[in-house]
Amino acid sequence: MKYRIAIMAALAVTWTGSVLAQAKDPTIAGIEKYREMLGDDNPAELYEARGEILWKKAAGPKNVSLEKCDLGLGPGVVKGAYAKTPRYFGDAGRVMDIESRINWCRETIQGFSTADIVKKPFGSADKPSEIEDLLAYVVTASKGMKISPPNSHPKELEAFALGEALFHLRAGPYDFSCGTCHAVDGMRIRLQELPNLTKTADAKGAYTGWPAYRVSTSRLHSMQWRINDCFRQQRFPEPKYMSESVNALITFLAVMGEGAEYKGPALKR
């Protein structure tokens, strides 16, 4: 056992030492160029188009559409709703990010069960999940708007504080926090720049970068997925889909990114 701990510790040192290098590299310029070359052709538009059809189509055990869904700005208002999340929803009694809220509508309006919704939330390249389509439609309707989560209701302030605390919480086999990788300037892992999410400028870019279509995986990924995957990188157990802690972290990130103009689903390597 002692040996195992020593090996783990040694691995942690070499791993952090080698991969968390300071960035000053032409590769970053190369990636930017690649993004430029892909230009305006973002396959996220296909998700958006499918999402709009799904939104308006009667579905679920109750066979109704989502058109009466209240995303925070009143029943049926999609335009601009994403920019004002995460927020506290009185009917649900909790703070939700946009993905949690769309799913809440699928449950309460369309009658899907929680089990159905959490079964396979993240799709695959050949089989996107419905929530990813719906999400693309809803977020795109906030294009051009400024990110402005309300951050005023006591529950919203509580979610922000919890998110901030979780961001700095060190634990797991490597004793990593989110901040180990995301509270330092100019850090990168291999070719990937790591934003310093405690700084407004980086946080703005990072927050508005999701949901994103990733060329490397040929899929659209949500912010819920992004946080899940970072928990994996942190060697933490995978959080429950739409859990309070993930919503709190998303609240923290949204408030840090406040004021950024949302440009629609991003395109990533």
Ligand code: HEC
């Ligand atoms: C071991 C290092 C590591 C840890 C710990 C980590 N991340 Fe990440 N994070 C990454 C990497 C790598 C990327 C991907 C960068 C890329 O693909 O450009 C990333 C990307 C992100 C992004 C998207 C940034 C962007 O500009 O697109 C967010 C947001 C994020 N992480 C949040 C978190 C949160 C919240 C936590 C804690 C739960 C966390 N990360 C923990 C390594 C880490």
